[in-house]
Amino acid sequence: MSGVRRLGARWRRRRPLRTRLALAASAAVALVAVGVCAAAFFVIRYELLHQLDLSLTQSATRVVQEHRGGGPQVLAGECRYLSAPACAQVVPADPGADPDGPYLLPVEGPVREVAAGTRAPYFSNVTRFGQPLRMLTTRFGDGRALQVALRADPVERGVRQAAVLLAAVGGAGVLLAGVLGYAVSRTGLAPVARLTSTAERIAATRDPRHRIELPPGRPGRQDEVTRLAASFNTMLGELEQSVSAQRRLVADASHELRTPLTALRTNAELLARADRLTPAQRERASGALGRQIREVTGMVNDLIELARDEEPLPLLEEVRIAELAEHAVGTARGHWPGTRFVLETGPGAADASRPGVPARLARLLTNLLDNAAKFSPPGAPVEVSVTAYGEGLEVSVRDHGPGIAAQDLPYVFDRFYRAEAARALPGSGLGLAMARQIARAHGAELTARAAPGGGAVFTLAFAASGPGGGGGAAR
Template sequence: MRAHARWRRRWPLRTRLALAGSAAVALVALGVCAAAFTIVRYELRHQLDLHLVQQVTLLQQQDRNRELGVIYGECGYLAAPACTQLVPAAPSADPASPYLLPVTATTRQVAAQRHGAYYTDIQVSGHPARMYTAPFAAGQAVQVALRSDAVEQGVRQAGELMAAVAGAGVLLAGALGYVVARTGLAPVARLTATAERIAATRDAGLRIELPPGPPPGRREDELTRLAGSFNTMLGELEQSVAARRRLVADASHELRTPLTALRTNAELLARADRLTPAQRERASTGLHRQLREVTGLVNDLIELARDEEPQPLLEQVRPAALVEHSVFVARDHWPAVAFDLVIAPDTVGLTLPGVPARLSRLLSNLLDNAAKFSPPGGPVEVTLTGSPRDPLELTVRDHGPGIAAEDLPYVFDRFYRASAARALPGSGLGLAMARQIAQAHSAVLTAERAPDGGALFRLRFPAARAIPCRPTDHQGDG
């Protein structure tokens, strides 16, 4: 049984589907032909039996005083009219001439009214015949026979015709099953071929050719939808592979400069006996600064590689307190920048689920980015609005050079730095990390050009809950 199952699984799906469909159609065709043959055979014999019954009825109506053994018709050839003979119940009353039709004990019982009428297939003078035995007069039975070779020939011809039709039906079913399987599984064949090419070439840019879209009001079939979903999956895979390659390339590019500087300063410190105290101090300071940059860059890459926030760390966070604390820290870190904070009164008692440390990192990245591009003494406007009925929205606006139109679609890409920002410190990961944290908290982070100059970042959270803040809720650290 297992060997049979393994042998069957080696067949292609198209072959198995064609065989299954052909077998089903062939069984239906054979069943229909067998039923038709049975009906034709029954009708032909039934017509012959009705003719025999009519002959007996006609005899009974014409004359019930016939002499025993009187024969009507050409019994030698069983031609019309039917061959007929009368048989008494008692053998002693038989006529002197022999009977031409077979007389049995059952015939005597019919004559004695102890048995019902019945039909018999017989041979007379070498010809097949159908005989009907029925009660006639008191103590007599009548036997009527007709040749049945014409009927048997008709049944045989009908059987041959039905067999030919059934054979043609089986062949047609096989051809149609193959065509249907080939046509119906064409998307699967294309999907398989594409998957095999991708596995062989590792090219995620390949796609399955899809047929034109269906007419209005009609839906695509399941296989076409499967092929479309596979193409979508290939697109996502291609983007993932491209993003991974771009991340590796960008990370290696960003790490090359600080690592080169680290190696240079390390080599200088290795020859500390040849350096002046000022040179040693400068090399040591540069080494520590570059170590901090490399450590921060590696930590940012690790955080970007994490797609979701750890669920056990989720808790109810008060956004108003968190924003206030983040602005307080930013003021201390950027003393030359004025941070203007506006918190709507309706947001003070609101809470939302999140990871406080990650949300703090999101806010600090937005504030650091705004402070980096703000002119000395220029304000950074931070506004938090919302209510229990409306989503929370945080806006951070600076009055710097703003975002160029060609840079706007890429500000959240990893390692992307506009031409105006390449001279400033940073790795180009801050905004990418901010968007990832926002998406992990079901929030939407967008960037736009402010109407009067500068950049405007808008962070929209889902609706928060207005519940009293428990002592375990995050209040902020400031």
């Protein structure tokens, strides 16, 4: 038995889903069709026999009424030729009282029992004179039984005709079930077939730009399989964006790392011939090598964090944004001694806090301040303000530099993107991209715009609730 189950399971695994669904649907419809035909056959057979039994009962009642006072034991002698409506005979309970001639209908022990009153009337099927008969045996006064028989061949012929007709209908139903099962599986699994074909094509070509063709119709009226295909298309879109971003990151990183690595190699080769250099030349080469190593190390660390595309999930704590901004401004003053930083804290902002990772939020503000200081002209201030409004909190950083051109504004947060005016300045183009990533991980939104009167304004807006809509962690 277990071997049969294993064979069945192996067959199901090897058959396509469309074939299994077609077979299941066909078997279900065929089973219903055959069941209905079988039930109809038994109902027709029962009704025909029931009508025949009613006729026998009526005939027996008529005979009893006509011969209530007695009468001959054989009531219809012409039934030998089966030309009478009914063939009837009376049988006594005592075999000694039988007539001299033979009975026309078979007389057995149960007939004597009915005559004696020890058995209830009953119907039976007999064959007499080469014809099938339906016979009723019932009581006929005291100590006698009445047997009434009718020809059953019309009923049997009707039953056979009904069986042939219902068998033909059942066979047609099975064939129709097969056709409908195939049509249902083909139509119902068409989106799944397209999904499978698209997935196989993507696996073969490694190109996530392929999409599944969806049937026309409003989204609210689509079935589950079509919604699955639409969700798969959405997933493919996200995958395509992820792959494209990964390829751009690799291409941009290789481009950005090529220059500092070349400089590192040059300085390393120069220091390898230190005996030919003066002490001042060795000191300059060593200092340049150290700066380049720090630059490459910082860029690689930034790339690792950006490539992860999510924030780690350490333990959060309530961070006072105003205090964090004051600390970041103090640090920036040490890094940029030639730039004046002005911090302004609005009413209610000093006590405002948000759940977050202090080190990551400090990195965000530091990147914004470094970016502002890099573009600020000598003597121009970098203005930092922390403002509370309702349940929200906003930090803005403004510089008085050349500002952001309209064509550059949509791309300032892209990785490695550097405006034409900033290409001569130091930096890798990763600071703002990392700042936005940290902001989104903390449930905030970082935006940039051109400031009135010149310069740029970067705004970090915290929602009323913490990250994740209620104090959740970074992703």
